[in-house]
Amino acid sequence: MKRYRQFEPVLISGFKILEWTHPEHNHNHYEFIFIREGTGRHIVNGHSFPYKAGSIFLLGPDDQHYFEIEQLTHFVYLKFTDAYLCRNSSGSTSAIQQLEYLIKSRETHQMGFQLVGEDNAIITLIFDTLLLLRKDQIVNQELIWFQLFTVVHVLQRNMPELRSNSFKSRDLQAMFCYIHKNIYDPNRLRI
Missing domain, CATH: 4.10.910 (30s ribosomal protein s13; domain 2)
Incomplete structure (x- = not known):
């Protein structure tokens, strides 16, 4: 099993591809993967789930995954390490707890989220903002931090057990x- 290692505390990337070239893999970091456009299947821990524009996934270090792309897909990644969370956690206890809750939820890892309405618009704007902020991540560190926890808050309020x-x-x-x-x-x- 291929394992990708990230040494930077946070990385943001966006790219469009027609064919997934990575083998099934896991990582030493966490990833939010936002599908800006495209369709296909996301295989996570041996389970296959469809994705489309607006889908968002949260993967942890132990999750194994890859994509089967059907239509040209625009991926936006927000990758972060435990060190990033620890370094920036002062005054953010509630936000860290919300993220931990998402990370521990198995259905989050398996199916991801398909948001609708205002929440979909908010998440799309946040990931567009992250793509702009990636050009100078050191200067924009605080803004990236706040975007991460806005994503966490929107996703948490869309978890099935919390909605009910x-x-x-x-x-x-x-x-x-x-x-x-x-x-x-x-x-x-x-x-």
Whole structure:
């Protein structure tokens, strides 16, 4: 198994290709892979998933993957190491915890995300911004850091278990509001 090693704390790249030339591989870093355009299949840990424009994947060091490209695909990569997270974590505990939650979620690694509506537009703009910031990563380090955690926040709020919990939370809040409003009318609180 080929293993790619990254020594820089963060790397941003974008490229368009018709044929995937890398063997199945893993890495010593994390990768957000955004599909700007194109279609095909992403094979992660032996499971095949379709991708299209707007798909986004998060891979960790132990994930093995490669792509089968059907149409010309524009990939945008944001690669970062543990050292990057540790070096920049001061004052970002909540953001680091959100990223750790994404990293530990198996469905994140397997299927990736297919965002719609405003969230898709936001992610597209963020990755376009990252491509602009890559020209001078040292000067733009803080901006890149903030873009990373904006991506994390948007993806986390689109995780299936968190979306369903937000509905449960609203239902619970409505129930508590009803109980509070009718606390002195026992007939309205019976099942």
